[in-house]
Amino acid sequence: MSVDLVHTGLAGQTVAVLRELVLTGEIAAGERVNEVGLAQRLGISRGPLREAIRHLASEGLLVLTPNRGAHVPVADNTGVHALFELRSALECAAARLAAARRTDADLTRMREVSAASRAAFTTGEFPYRLDLAFHGALLEAARSPLVAEQVRLAQQRVVLLRAAKELTFSHEQASIDEHDVLIEAIGDQDADRAAAVMATHLDRVRDQLLTTG
Amino acid sequence: MSVDLVHTGLAGQTVAVLRELVLTGEIAAGERVNEVGLAQRLGISRGPLREAIRHLASEGLLVLTPNRGAHVPVADNTGVHALFELRSALECAAARLAAARRTDADLTRMREVSAASRAAFTTGEFPYRLDLAFHGALLEAARSPLVAEQVRLAQQRVVLLRAAKELTFSHEQASIDEHDVLIEAIGDQDADRAAAVMATHLDRVRDQLLTTG
DNA sequence: AAGTTGTTAACTGTCGACAGTTGGCAGAAT
DNA sequence: ATTCTGCCAACTGTCGACAGTTAACAACTT
Numbered sequence: 001m002s003v004d005l006v007h008t009g010l011a012g013q014t015v016a017v018l019r020e021l022v023l024t025g026e027i028a029a030g031e032r033v034n035e036v037g038l039a040q041r042l043g044i045s046r047g048p049l050r051e052a053i054r055h056l057a058s059e060g061l062l063v064l065t066p067n068r069g070a071h072v073p074v075a076d077n078t079g080v081h082a083l084f085e086l087r088s089a090l091e092c093a094a095a096r097l098a099a100a101r102r103t104d105a106d107l108t109r110m111r112e113v114s115a116a117s118r119a120a121f122t123t124g125e126f127p128y129r130l131d132l133a134f135h136g137a138l139l140e141a142a143r144s145p146l147v148a149e150q151v152r153l154a155q156q157r158v159v160l161l162r163a164a165k166e167l168t169f170s171h172e173q174a175s176i177d178e179h180d181v182l183i184e185a186i187g188d189q190d191a192d193r194a195a196a197v198m199a200t201h202l203d204r205v206r207d208q209l210l211t212t213g
Numbered sequence: 214m215s216v217d218l219v220h221t222g223l224a225g226q227t228v229a230v231l232r233e234l235v236l237t238g239e240i241a242a243g244e245r246v247n248e249v250g251l252a253q254r255l256g257i258s259r260g261p262l263r264e265a266i267r268h269l270a271s272e273g274l275l276v277l278t279p280n281r282g283a284h285v286p287v288a289d290n291t292g293v294h295a296l297f298e299l300r301s302a303l304e305c306a307a308a309r310l311a312a313a314r315r316t317d318a319d320l321t322r323m324r325e326v327s328a329a330s331r332a333a334f335t336t337g338e339f340p341y342r343l344d345l346a347f348h349g350a351l352l353e354a355a356r357s358p359l360v361a362e363q364v365r366l367a368q369q370r371v372v373l374l375r376a377a378k379e380l381t382f383s384h385e386q387a388s389i390d391e392h393d394v395l396i397e398a399i400g401d402q403d404a405d406r407a408a409a410v411m412a413t414h415l416d417r418v419r420d421q422l423l424t425t426g
Numbered sequence: 427a428a429g430t431t432g433t434t435a436a437c438t439g440t441c442g443a444c445a446g447t448t449g450g451c452a453g454a455a456t
Numbered sequence: 457a458t459t460c461t462g463c464c465a466a467c468t469g470t471c472g473a474c475a476g477t478t479a480a481c482a483a484c485t486t
Contacts, residue, residue, distance in 0.1 A: 008279040008280075009279065009280075009438090009439065009440090010439075010440070011439080011440090012279075034466095034467075035467075035468070036466090036467075036468090044440085044441090045440060045441045045442075046441085046442090046468090047260065047439085047440060047441065047442095048439080048440070048441095050264065050468090050469095051263065051264065051267055054264055054267060054268060055267060055271060058268065058271035058272075059271075066221035066222065066225075066447095066468090066469095067221075067222075067446085067447055067448060067467080067468055067469075068447095068448075068449090068467085068468075069467070069468060082357060082358055082359045083359060085306070085310065085357045085359065085360055086357070086359040086360050086363060088306070089302060089303055089305075089306030089307075089360055090302055090303070090306075092302075092306070093298075093301070093302030093303075093305070093306070094302070097298065144295060144298045144299070145295055146295045146296060146298065146299040147295075147298055147299050147302055150299060150363065222468090222469060222470090223469075223470070224469080224470090247436095247437080248437075248438070249436090249437075249438090257470085257471090258470060258471045258472075259438090259471085259472090260469085260470060260471065260472095261469080261470070261471095263438090263439095279438090279439095279477095280437080280438055280439075280476085280477050280478060281437085281438075281477095281478075281479090282437070282438060
């Protein structure tokens with residue numbers, strides 16, 4: 001809830017700053033967060049920082065231990081499987097909704113992102129930003145704000161996993177191809193096929209993350 | 214994250230107390246939450262109360278407005294549809310997982326809850342507690358802790374909707390019947406059928422909630 | 427009378443200080 | 457050498473007070 005709107009006030013800003021610190025791996029996996037130290041470093045009081053920490057914890061980016069504070073979670077293989085079960089549940093449903101509700105403009109947008117991905121790939125780059133852009137375009141087509149919000153939270157936790165494994169996004173042809181198959185299924189308004197393609201896509205991404213680490 | 218474990222400390226306890234106040238409708242829909250007043254009423258300081266408020270907000274049980282504090286959300290029909298899209302996404306996936314992973318013990322447990330529901334129904338009662346127990350048993354069978362957690366959060370928001378509409382749970386034969394069909398599909402390890410049954414079940418519950426209010 | 431502006435009270439946002447708990451470390455006993 | 461015990465430092469949990477903002481009300485203008 002209200003992830004973008006509450007950039008008001010010190011607590012809201014601190015959420016953004018701390019999120020970046022965690023996602024970039026500047027605060028490594030397993031590392032504890034010292035309240036007084038970080039508060040001084042950010043030039044703020046402990047109050048807003050605590051609220052920011054609790055917020056990030058509710059997103060799964062931090063883990064709270066009573067009287068021991070917060071630390072960045074360290075995910076084992078079991079945790080990765082659990083996270084991708086959640087992401088798959090949400091994003092397959094989003095693919096279904098997108099297939100049912102997409103407009104021609106949505107399709108155009110998704111094709112644009114896919115084309116940009118291919119163009120970037122030929123130059124040897126396939127930035128994670130473009131991958132997120134594609135999934136974001138799909139979420140827009142699904143027109144389900146709550147599902148979209150939860151998908152973004154799950155994706156964020158995957159980003160954290162990549163940071164923990166010190167992985168820059170692997171440049172994969174397979175992902176772009178699967179995106180295009182997804183576009184096709186959504187274009188045909190074939191919800192079942194879209195969900196199935198999404199499921200296999202995410203399974204492959206998960207396995208690649210597991211084997212690479 | 215950590216919804217059950219952080220009952221330590223005043224903030225954790227306050228989360229539980231405040232959650233009850235919201236879910237029972239003691240704090241009505243649309244009503245604002247006064248920090249100083251509620252803090253005095255609970256005999257605590259504003260710090261822990263603020264953290265509790267932020268926590269409930271992250272669960273969707275409260276809405277934060279910059280410099281205006283928190284209030285219980287008022288859901289219109291659009292909001293109800295959006296919420297049930299999320300719940301359906303999660304719980305259909307849970308049904309799929311349950312069909313794939315259920316043990317005989319899981320089946321037995323679900324049948325027990327269903328039998329208890331029927332017994333209660335003959336006496337004119339069908340407590341919401343038993344409905345939650347059934348869905349809880351299904352979640353256990355799914356063996357996906359993150360999905361289960363999100364399902365419970367979504368269910369909780371539905372409870373809030375019922376409280377807002379001052380609805381006691383309607384005694385519905387249809388729900389119990391649908392539960393049994395779900396058990397059958399899960400027993401047959403038919404994931405597609407389980408998901409389909411769950412989807413129609415939730416659609417019916419949603420429509421009933423919309424028409425009754 | 428309607429609209430506008432100045433004022434004010436109530437509330438949230440933030441801070442610094444104090445209290446309580448935890449885990450580690452040093453030292454004694456076996 | 458090892459284990460147990462008592463201390464201690466560092467940290468989190470909590471509190472009360474101050475600062476900043478908002479929305480409503482009153483007075484004034486047109």
